[in-house]
Amino acid sequence: MSLPPGFLDELRTRLSLSQVVGRKVMWDPRKSNQGKGDMWAPCPFHQEKTASFHVDDRKGYYYCFGCHAKGDAISFVRETENVSFMEAVEILATEAGMQMPARDPKAQERxxxxxxxxxxxxxxxxxxxxxxxxxxxxxxxxxxxxxxxxxxxxxxxxxxxxxxxxxxxxxxxxxxxxxxxxxxxxxxxxxxxxxxxxxxxxxxxxxxxxxxxxxxxxxxxxxxxxxxxxxxxxxxxxxxxxDKGHTLYNHGPAREAAGKGKTLILAEGYMDVIALSDAGFGAAVAPLGTAITEDQLRLAWRIDPEPVIALDGDAAGIRAALRVIDLALPLLEAGHSLRFALMPQGQDPDDVIRTGGAGAMDKLLEQAQPMVQLLWQRETEGKSFDSPERKAALDKDLRAVIGRIKDPSIKRHYGDEIKNLRWQLFNPRREGGARKPWRGRKAPQPALSATKSSALVSAGQGFEDYLHEAVILATLITHPGLLHGALDALERLDCTSDDHRRLQGALLTHADETDPAALRAAISGTIGPAPLENLFALRHVQICPSVANPQDAEKAALCLAEEVAKLTATRGAAQEIEDALQDMDGLADEGLTWRLGQAAEARNRAGKSDNEDRGEYDIGPNGARISRDERGAFESLLAQIGYGTKEPDAS
Incomplete structure (x- = not known):
């Protein structure tokens, strides 16, 4: 069903986001300002004690500085109620007193x-x-x-x-x-x-x-x-x-339970679902006594991106699991998969719970196998690979199976995992796990202790982003006058550490404070002094011009803009490279090369600074920049007419 233009805008206008969210959270009265529509609460999407979930009633959006959940009233209802987009719209329209758009007469009759x-x-x-x-x-x-x-x-x-x-x-x-x-x-x-x-x-x-x-x-x-x-x-x-193929038994209650963090379980029958739900596994559904259909699988993925298939531990259960694998392979996409929990021989989930209780079932679910493991088991179990021809036949079958996966990234990862399993099958390690000696000309030298303990190693690949974030936060704390102009950038800042996320939330909370000392005191009172102490203890922050010179607001603004640009460019380039790598299994064309080139160019532009300009310019006595090429030509001219190499006047 399509919605007429302006319907959603009118719906959002009529609703108060804080009222919609307020049904699920307890507002923090110390941080919230209802008059300004600025509300704070512990996040309903993850467990926490501090109020890091922010609702801006005037703009109509929410954001959590802990788990980074964000959206509007419709997305909030979708996530908390685990419903579809149109169902969320219907729920909110009813609350707002709006009539859903009328359908055509025949549809209304139906x-x-x-x-x-x-x-x-x-x-x-x-x-x-x-x-x-x-x-x-x-x-x-x-x-x-x-x-x-x-x-x-x-x-x-x-x-x-x-x-x-x-x-x-x-x-x-x-x-x-x-x-x-x-x-x-x-x-x-x-x-x-x-x-x-x-x-x-x-x-x-x-x-x-x-x-x-x-x-x-x-x-x-x-x-x-x-x-x-x-x-x-x-x-x-x-x-x-x-429509049997589009229906799951216990769909509604299971969807609600999955929305609260329960793992979705696909069982075979009604009694299995009842036993699972009554034992605490509320997100349990069944495909109405028939083999799972493609539509039912898509329904399950809408509830939970990685449901567990709980099947009887007999030959029929194994066959059912393999049929599900064949059905699911062409439908796989990033973030959507299946795991399989096979019950003991001759038992179903109802039997397991009645004999061993919820603990026995929980243990089986924790041991659920990823789909690739069951796929490998099907292709190799009970077979002998004692000849090149049989090994080649296995490779052919595996290529055919993996070839049914449409998503290029998933296809590549399945290929890597199958390659690893194949290596383990045909190249078992020697007894005792001894490895072959190094056969290169030179054995790799062990890392120095100073290298092992360096900040770059201990922090990992995100250390550069961590430093950019630190400079941005320290600059804003030292120069609170820049806060209002940087609120959008600050809200979008995807911090890499807990300290930085807490500082980010505190800065947004106290964005109206203009005095640096008062701002520091307010931040310490909100999140404690430790994050501030850790931030300004960084040598990289201490030598930053915007921090070392708290009176120079102009230089601080330039430094802030440069750090935001660098961080945005490096993260954008990293994302572009990741996306391009996923596309490598597809058609690698000139467009892919162009995308990578643009990402690299953006990163290089953002990374340039005044230090690099000195490679092309000199600084004159009056502080002006002089092109080295022009200066060289000028000195050559002076030499020709006999005036020597007197310092040119840049003024």
Missing amino acids: ADRRSELIAVMEQAVQFFRLQLKTAGGAAARDYLAGRGMTGARLDRWEIGFAPDGWQGLWDHLRGKGVAEDMILDAGLAKPSSKGGKPYDTFRDRIMFPIRDARGRAIAFGGRAMDPEDKAKYLNSPETLLF
């Missing part, structure tokens, strides 16, 4: 029909629940009790029972005034081929209501009580409400 069918489905849920409590549901109650389903659990999952009769539900709904076509369209009954009354779809079955992501009843899954029944589990037929 929506109205869906609402009517959902009402019929809810009546069926209540009918089945009532039947479970009657004498006719005694056998079903006994079976459920044997599976550990108590009264409270039955109520929570709305378990019911379809009696063993041809028109039990039909007669009940018709008696409630439900039209025949509504019962048939809901998939609750089927027309008779003999000209009689339609008959119930579900008979003599334990009933599991299937609800969509918004909690509306759309279908049923029924388990047969008769062990001789050909269909042990039977789902509702496809209807206007229900």
Whole structure:
């Protein structure tokens, strides 16, 4: 569904972001200024004690200086409620009292029909629940009790029972005034081929209501009580409400649990999901008794970028896992993958929890294998590679499998991992783990102790960024008059250390302070003195002109601009190189070369300073810069006319 122009702008205008966020956080009264729309709280996206989550009500955005979460009201609802974009818009529109844009007439008719069918489905849920409590549901109650389903659990999952009769539900709904076509369209009954009354779809079955992501009843899954029944589990037929391949059992509650940090688990059946959820693994779903479809996999990835597939530990479970791998390979993209937790032989998740408790299940989930491991196991387990031909056949099969991955970066990483596993298979290390001696002309010299303890080594590759950040922060603290002009750059500063992030947050909090001493006192009072002491103890900061000369505001402004430019350019170049490396597996064309060249040029431009200008210029007695080429030509002319090499006047 598309939204008309201006709808989202009007929605954001009507809403107060602090009210939307305020449902999930406790504001810090010491840091917050409600009159200015400047609100602070502990971040709802990660665990913390300090208030580093900032909401700017006037601009309508939030930002966390700890985990760097940022966005507006729509993104906040999406992240905290774990809903789609349109669902978040609907939630906020309802809160703002705005009517969602009307759809075309046919779409509206379908929506109205869906609402009517959902009402019929809810009546069926209540009918089945009532039947479970009657004498006719005694056998079903006994079976459920044997599976550990108590009264409270039955109520929570709305378990019911379809009696063993041809028109039990039909007669009940018709008696409630439900039209025949509504019962048939809901998939609750089927027309008779003999000209009689339609008959119930579900008979003599334990009933599991299937609800969509918004909690509306759309279908049923029924388990047969008769062990001789050909269909042990039977789902509702496809209807206007229900598309089996696009639905996951327990979708809504699992999405909410995943949004609170729980790992999404894909199990095989209803009872597995119920057992997992009741044991504390709330983000559990099932694909309705069938093999996982592509659409269901995409649904799972929308909930959690790396769900765990929990399958039975028998041959059928292994086959199911391998089918999921074949389905997932072409769909993989950066950040989306799968892990596999295989249950012990002959057990499913329900069995594991009943025999070993939640701890046993938690241990199996922690040991879940990445997809590449299971893929390698499939291609090598039980096979012999004692000849070049067999090894070549393995290589061919692996290339074909990896070739199905469309994402070039993931394809490269899979190739690297498979290459490593292949090396381990065909080149086992000697017993005792002894390595071969160094065979080069010269063995590498050990690093000096001074080198090992240097700041560059201990800080890693981010040390250069760390120093740029330090100069930026120290300059702003020493010259608070520059703060207002640098707020945007300061908010975008992606700090590399906890101290820097705390200083960044404190500077933004006290951006109205203009006196350097008062600003330092305010920062110390907010985050303690240690971050300030660590910052100004850096030799790189102490010799910086903007810090060493606190009275020279002009030089400080130039220094600040130069450091921000350098940091932006180096990080931009690093990101461009990373993106280009991912594209190397694709078509390496002139565009890729141009991108790298532009990144390098930007970095070189930002890295130039007055020190490098001295390679082309000299400084005259009056402080003016004199081109060395022009000065050389001038001195040569003076020599020719006999005036020697008198110092030219640059004034």
